[in-house]
Amino acid sequence: MSDTAVSHDFSKLPHLIARHPQDPGSLIMILQEIQREYRYLPCEALKATAEALNVPLSKVFSVATFYNAFSLVPKGKRVVRICTGTACHIRGAALIQDQIENHLGIKAGQTTSDMEFSIEVVACVGACAMAPVVLVNDKYHGGVKVNTAKKILKDG
Amino acid sequence: MCIANPQELTERHKEYAARAERFPKKVIVCCGTGCIANGAKGIVDAFQKHLADRNIKDFTVEAVVETGCHGFCEQGPLVVIEPHGTFYTHVKPKDVASIVDKTIVSGELLEPLLFRDPVTEQKIERYQDVNFFAYQHRIALRNLGKIAANDIREYIAVEGYQALAKVLTTLSPEQVIDEIIKSGLRGRGGGGFPAGKKWRTCRDVRSDFHYVICNGDEGDPGAFMDRSIMEGDPHSVLEGMMICAYAIGAKQGYIYVRDEYPLAVVHLQKAIDDCMANGILGDNILGTGFSFHIRINRGAGAFVCGESSALMRSVAGEVGEPRAKYIRSVVKGLHDQPTVLNNVETFANVPIIMHKGADWYRSIGCANNSGTKAFSLVGKVRNTGLIEVAMGTTLRTIIYKIGGGIIDGRPFKAVQTGGPSGGCLPEAMLDLPVDFDSLTKAGSMMGSGGMIVMDDKTCMVDVARYFLSFLVSESCGKCVPCREGLYQLHELTLKICSGEGTEADLEKMEKLSRSVIVGSLCGLGKSGPNPFLSTINYFRDEYLAHIREKRCPAGVCKSLITYTVIEEKCTGCVACITACAYNAITGDRKKPHFIHQDKCEKCGACVAVCKPNAIEVK
Ligand SMILES: Cc1cc2nc3c(=O)[nH]c(=O)nc-3n(C[C@H](O)[C@H](O)[C@H](O)COP(=O)(O)O)c2cc1C
Ligand code: FES
Numbered sequence: 001m002s003d004t005a006v007s008h009d010f011s012k013l014p015h016l017i018a019r020h021p022q023d024p025g026s027l028i029m030i031l032q033e034i035q036r037e038y039r040y041l042p043c044e045a046l047k048a049t050a051e052a053l054n055v056p057l058s059k060v061f062s063v064a065t066f067y068n069a070f071s072l073v074p075k076g077k078r079v080v081r082i083c084t085g086t087a088c089h090i091r092g093a094a095l096i097q098d099q100i101e102n103h104l105g106i107k108a109g110q111t112t113s114d115m116e117f118s119i120e121v122v123a124c125v126g127a128c129a130m131a132p133v134v135l136v137n138d139k140y141h142g143g144v145k146v147n148t149a150k151k152i153l154k155d156g
Numbered sequence: 157m158c159i160a161n162p163q164e165l166t167e168r169h170k171e172y173a174a175r176a177e178r179f180p181k182k183v184i185v186c187c188g189t190g191c192i193a194n195g196a197k198g199i200v201d202a203f204q205k206h207l208a209d210r211n212i213k214d215f216t217v218e219a220v221v222e223t224g225c226h227g228f229c230e231q232g233p234l235v236v237i238e239p240h241g242t243f244y245t246h247v248k249p250k251d252v253a254s255i256v257d258k259t260i261v262s263g264e265l266l267e268p269l270l271f272r273d274p275v276t277e278q279k280i281e282r283y284q285d286v287n288f289f290a291y292q293h294r295i296a297l298r299n300l301g302k303i304a305a306n307d308i309r310e311y312i313a314v315e316g317y318q319a320l321a322k323v324l325t326t327l328s329p330e331q332v333i334d335e336i337i338k339s340g341l342r343g344r345g346g347g348g349f350p351a352g353k354k355w356r357t358c359r360d361v362r363s364d365f366h367y368v369i370c371n372g373d374e375g376d377p378g379a380f381m382d383r384s385i386m387e388g389d390p391h392s393v394l395e396g397m398m399i400c401a402y403a404i405g406a407k408q409g410y411i412y413v414r415d416e417y418p419l420a421v422v423h424l425q426k427a428i429d430d431c432m433a434n435g436i437l438g439d440n441i442l443g444t445g446f447s448f449h450i451r452i453n454r455g456a457g458a459f460v461c462g463e464s465s466a467l468m469r470s471v472a473g474e475v476g477e478p479r480a481k482y483i484r485s486v487v488k489g490l491h492d493q494p495t496v497l498n499n500v501e502t503f504a505n506v507p508i509i510m511h512k513g514a515d516w517y518r519s520i521g522c523a524n525n526s527g528t529k530a531f532s533l534v535g536k537v538r539n540t541g542l543i544e545v546a547m548g549t550t551l552r553t554i555i556y557k558i559g560g561g562i563i564d565g566r567p568f569k570a571v572q573t574g575g576p577s578g579g580c581l582p583e584a585m586l587d588l589p590v591d592f593d594s595l596t597k598a599g600s601m602m603g604s605g606g607m608i609v610m611d612d613k614t615c616m617v618d619v620a621r622y623f624l625s626f627l628v629s630e631s632c633g634k635c636v637p638c639r640e641g642l643y644q645l646h647e648l649t650l651k652i653c654s655g656e657g658t659e660a661d662l663e664k665m666e667k668l669s670r671s672v673i674v675g676s677l678c679g680l681g682k683s684g685p686n687p688f689l690s691t692i693n694y695f696r697d698e699y700l701a702h703i704r705e706k707r708c709p710a711g712v713c714k715s716l717i718t719y720t721v722i723e724e725k726c727t728g729c730v731a732c733i734t735a736c737a738y739n740a741i742t743g744d745r746k747k748p749h750f751i752h753q754d755k756c757e758k759c760g761a762c763v764a765v766c767k768p769n770a771i772e773v774k
Contacts, residue, residue: 130190130229
């Protein structure tokens with residue numbers, strides 16, 4: 001998966017879509033699967049979904065842009081999710097975010113040019129008792145400190 | 157596998173209860189999200205490895221149980237040895253051998269693993285005696301940390317699905333609703349609407365399709381009660397939904413789970429599959445002729461989808477925009493059919509109410525607020541975690557007894573409840589009983605159960621700004637008062653935080669808040685100004701310090717603070733010089749260091765490494 005947007009294997013797409021009931025109610029669930037597979041929603045996938053469910057592409061697009069979980073641009077290999085929920089905010093999440101952003105040279109919502117890292121902020125990941133929390137892909141890091149924030153990027 | 161009738165369920169209960177008791181000692185490893193993050197799976201592996209080549213009488217690897225969240229996440233990974241209740245905290249894989257050889261085999265205590273009370277500094281042996289647990293009253297969280305979350309046999313062993321069997325065989329739907337009304341159960345998702353009344357309204361609407369939806373969206377940033385219940389005791393949620401379905405005549409149910417909770421989805425799906433395999437869910441449940449199906453829908457990261465009409469649109473695969481509620485969603489909800497939407501915790505209370513009776517439930521709590529409420533007690537409190545207390549317990553008991561007071565013994569400033577729709581209460585309110593009505597009267601609200609404790613280092617203007625920025629980004633944009641009003645409120649808080657605010661701005665904000673409350677379409681906007689209104693009400697001084705003195709008393713707002721070295725305290729260890737990424741600190745070893753204000757970015761790296769606390773932020 002070193003490559004960026006252009007060369008994806010779309011052969012799995014029909015299978016991903018066909019796993020769900022082919023009615024408009026499945027739209028969000030199908031987009032979630034596509035997001036998981038490709039780590040974003042490629043244009044081809046949106047078109048295929050619209051066709052399969054027989055809904056206008058504009059509707060697929062409106063759903064894809066409404067929900068925070070979906071991205072229309074490719075994400076890095078490792079997605080760093082900084083929790084900025086209330087419990088984490090009170091315990092200094094903003095300072096942690098500054099550290100990580102400075103270290104990677106990108107802002108939240110962006111991806112490094114080598115496609116290694118993306119930074120996202122998320123309002124609560126449900127581990128509030130260990131605030132402040134940072135996730136690297138699906139791994140939780142609790143009790144992150146300003147001076148240890150950079151380290152967690154290394155061990156993923 | 158299929159359980160053909162209620163009698164068979166009772167037999168299974170006996171069989172599984174005996175099975176659960178087959179070892180005289182049991183090791184419970186907490187596998188809630190918090191403990192997993194701290195390495196709980198490594199502990200389970202270590203037990204398996206260690207026990208594989210040992211032959212201990214009456215103790216095998218099957219006596220090691222992975223449960224849901226105990227709530228005491230900050231102390232994790234947690235290990236409890238039942239039946240005595242020996243309580244070990246911060247357990248590491250290397251401790252496992254001694255736990256088995258010393259504690260299990262010869263009954264010895266491992267002192268270093270015991271919990272030390274932060275107030276008395278005493279080591280405590282049993283978890284029941286730890287204040288964090290001793291002051292709680294667990295009903296909705298009754299099985300958390302007690303049974304294996306992923307094993308239906310363990311749920312049946314603790315009389316799971318007995319309430320369902322009783323309801324299906326001995327009560328009419330009307331009687332079920334009467335019992336829930338009598339219990340006084342109010343919705344735990346925030347509003348506190350009486351659950352039984354909602355069920356009755358729904359039942360009374362004529363339709364071929366009624367729906368039950370469980371709201372597991374848990375949007376309040378800073379709350380994780382629902383997550384823990386769905387992960388740690390999914391069957392109690394399913395049982396509650398089934399009882400509701402029987403009462404209102406629904407055949408299909410949905411659980412809407414927040415996108416950030418993948419483990420909850422896995423555990424709920426396993427629970428659904430196990431129920432289907434055992435004849436407890438699906439067609440002809442327990443041979444009674446009653447049929448009900450449950451599907452899981454994952455949210456996709458939108459706070460507004462916790463709101464009833466938005467959630468129902470999202471379940472239908474659409475954009476989650478709320479609608480005006482001329483007709484309520486219990487009458488015209490999912491696919492325009494009558495729908496009951498209740499919160500996860502609400503449903504988790506239902507089975508035990510039907511099992512033990514409405515009178516029992518009403519005997520707990522206080523007037524008009526029966527039962528208990530789960531909270532996520534977090535922020536600047538010593539013991540953070542998931543708790544459940546009887547309604548009417550005071551904030552002081554929660555924060556000082558269960559929570560053990562404020563971190564580092566700092567002064568308490570405020571406690572925030574109700575999430576982005578709630579408010580902050582000051583020290584003078586610490587003796588307020590926690591129930592729906594008292595909190596609302598005090599200008600906050602119960603909300604879904606986030607309880608965030610703040611100390612003198614938390615800036616109340618920044619807290620208001622924080623919630624407003626959250627709401628601005630989560631507003632769906634459909635109605636103008638919410639979209640534009642909250643945006644302007646946020647801009648004005650930014651202005652105050654940067655020291656540019658005026659007292660006229662405060663007036664403007666108070667006026668604008670009233671318009672947003674009156675004019676917004678859904679609860680997000682209607683309650684959006686609350687964090688501002690409650691902080692300006694109780695902490696006006698702090699706003700004025702920002703405006704008149706250009707000062708942030710808590711040392712948070714970057715434009716108004718400076719970092720300086722307190723020379724008397726500085727030992728000249730150069731730790732801060734190494735830590736500073738901006739080369740803003742200079743100085744020689746063993747001599748006081750100096751921070752150059754022109755280079756300082758106020759990132760806090762120096763404070764984090766300074767052992768003698770020699771850096772002042774003012
Ligand atoms: C903006 C907004 C967000 C909400 N988020 C949630 C939520 O995350 N979880 C929840 O249970 N209820 C939430 N609610 C309340 C629900 O609309 C609804 O009242 C509740 O789920 C009903 O269940 P209950 O009566 O059992 O509390 C929210 C309401 C609003 C207006
Ligand atoms: S606020 Fe960060 S995990 Fe909940």
